[in-house]
Structures are given as C-alpha cells and as structure tokens.
Amino acid sequence: MHKSGVFGRGDLDERLDKRIVVECFLLVKQGLRPVAIVTIPAELPDGNVLGAQVDFEFRTRLAGQARDLRTRMSDTLERRRLSPIAFKTSILRSSFANNVLGSESYLVHREVARALGLEVLESEVRPTIREWYVHLPGTRDRLKTMLSRRHEIQKQARQHVKSTEDVGYYVYPEERDPDYLQDLGALLGYPDCCVKAYTAGRAEGDGRTPGMPEERSARQLREAGVREDSLEAGGNIPAGVSPWAFWLKDFYPCRPDCPAAVTKGEQARAALGAFSEELTTIYEGFCRGNLARVLRGPETIRQHEEWLGRRP
Numbered sequence: 001m002h003k004s005g006v007f008g009r010g011d012l013d014e015r016l017d018k019r020i021v022v023e024c025f026l027l028v029k030q031g032l033r034p035v036a037i038v039t040i041p042a043e044l045p046d047g048n049v050l051g052a053q054v055d056f057e058f059r060t061r062l063a064g065q066a067r068d069l070r071t072r073m074s075d076t077l078e079r080r081r082l083s084p085i086a087f088k089t090s091i092l093r094s095s096f097a098n099n100v101l102g103s104e105s106y107l108v109h110r111e112v113a114r115a116l117g118l119e120v121l122e123s124e125v126r127p128t129i130r131e132w133y134v135h136l137p138g139t140r141d142r143l144k145t146m147l148s149r150r151h152e153i154q155k156q157a158r159q160h161v162k163s164t165e166d167v168g169y170y171v172y173p174e175e176r177d178p179d180y181l182q183d184l185g186a187l188l189g190y191p192d193c194c195v196k197a198y199t200a201g202r203a204e205g206d207g208r209t210p211g212m213p214e215e216r217s218a219r220q221l222r223e224a225g226v227r228e229d230s231l232e233a234g235g236n237i238p239a240g241v242s243p244w245a246f247w248l249k250d251f252y253p254c255r256p257d258c259p260a261a262v263t264k265g266e267q268a269r270a271a272l273g274a275f276s277e278e279l280t281t282i283y284e285g286f287c288r289g290n291l292a293r294v295l296r297g298p299e300t301i302r303q304h305e306e307w308l309g310r311r312p
Helices: 018-029 047-062 069-081 084-101 104-115 137-159 178-188 192-202 213-223 228-232 259-272 277-295 297-310
Strands: 035-040 119-126 129-135
Touching: 018 035, 018 104, 018 129, 018 259, 018 277, 035 178, 047 084, 069 084, 104 119, 119 137, 129 137, 137 178, 178 192, 192 213, 192 259, 213 277, 213 297, 228 277, 259 277, 277 297
Parallel strands: none
Antiparallel strands: 035 129, 119 129
C-alpha cells in the first residue's frame, strides 16, 4: 500500500465505505480483532438504494410482472411447483442476487478485502439480508464453529415457539446464549470485561429493560453529562468518558472509560497510522461518532426493528 491514499488507488476510494475499510478491513488486517461483521446491503454506501431495488423486483415478480419474458415464465413454473412461502423465499433470494451480488459497491469491497489478504465468509440472516464475516485465513475454522452453534440455537428456538408468546422474543435467540456471546465477543476482539457486562445485560431478555447493554451504556453517558448536541458541535467530552473506549461501531464498553477498551482504541489508532495519517484522523472521528451513536442507541434500535419489520 502507498501512503498517498487509503489504498494507493484513487479509483477505488470514492466507492468505498470508510468505516468498512477502517474498522472491518484494516483493523482485522493489523491483528486488532480476529473478525469483523458487515451487514449487507445495509452497510454498503448505497445500501438504501440496493434494498429498494430488491424490494421493487420482489413485489413486481410476486405480481407476475417481471421485466423480461424468461423470468416471467420461470416464476410461473416456480409458483406452481413450490408452496407460497417457498415461492416468496425463492423470489427474495433471486432478487437479492440480481440487485446486490452484482452491484459495484458489493464487488469493490470484496475486491479490496481480497487485495488485503482477507477472507469473507457470507452468512444469510434473511433472504434479503446477509452478513460478511471478514477474517484472516487462520480464523476460518473457529468462525465456522461459532456460526454452526448460532444456527443450532436458532433452530432450537424455532422448534419451541409458543403461540401465546411474543414472536419477537425468538428473533436472534443467540443473543441470550452466554457461551455463544463469549465466543462471538472474543472473535470480534472485544475486551473480556465488556463481553461479560454485555452478556449479563442480554440475560434479562427484554430489550427495553435498564440492564440491557444499549440502555445501560446510554444511561452511563447521560449520567456522565454527555450531550449529543455538544458532541455534534465538537465540544469537550466530560471527564470519566473516553472516545477511545468506543473504538468500534455497535460496541458497548462496560463503562465509558473502560481501561481495556481505551487501550484497544489507542492501539487501533496507532496501527492505522502505519497506513496513513489521514486514516488516524478518520478513525478519531469514528470514535467520537461511535460515542454519539451509543448515546442515542436505544431509539435507533427501535427504529431499526421497525425497519426490519417492513423488510420481506
């Protein structure tokens, strides 16, 4: 890599999401974390556009109005052969493949991962939502074991759904499995103390209870005197809170000045300096933004759950 640009390839830079590059590619490359997760298509730069294209194609084909004759004929045959649910699932996966897997943003990020010597294990969350597990080659077996455990937990949860219970309780059941969370936290490079605090909070089960990681972390920041308007204006961060503790998106430190998390953030900044000074500046902005994101996290999560509910 050259010092002149993020990758020394200006033709790629404008098409790349900087957060994916920094937090998911380079920190894995530099050994700061074994694995990083990217949600596809949501976290791609044009994720909203790609998602809308997938939804449009799905609705069009479900109505029997595919753009080309070959697809219409194929869908007609599949509709007769499959059950209604299986037919919808088939169209969803096909629409995802047509609009996302061949998109420029999808391909260019995969290209950069390969150029860095990283592997990407892709896992389907829903027919129109996938996760990239970005990792170095030596982590693959450990990662596959963890994902197998996740799928088994989900399978068992589906087998025990009760009509009298809130179906939402069975969404992401692995989030309530302590062993799974410990393994996942270690793979993502999270400090042990933060993983333990997260696991204890998740054990409460109800996403709106005070002990849940999102609620707990936001409350800690409010009690420390952190205000979103001050963060956005570039104001000072109160004592007892370190932006370095918020070293990754979607990470919740056990406390806002957790020494282990702060060390991770400082190590990440130093490692990124090996690529370019520009990246350290970008990363500093990310840490401050991550802090703001945690502050407004509970409301953001509720909005995301509503969005997921509208997805096919």
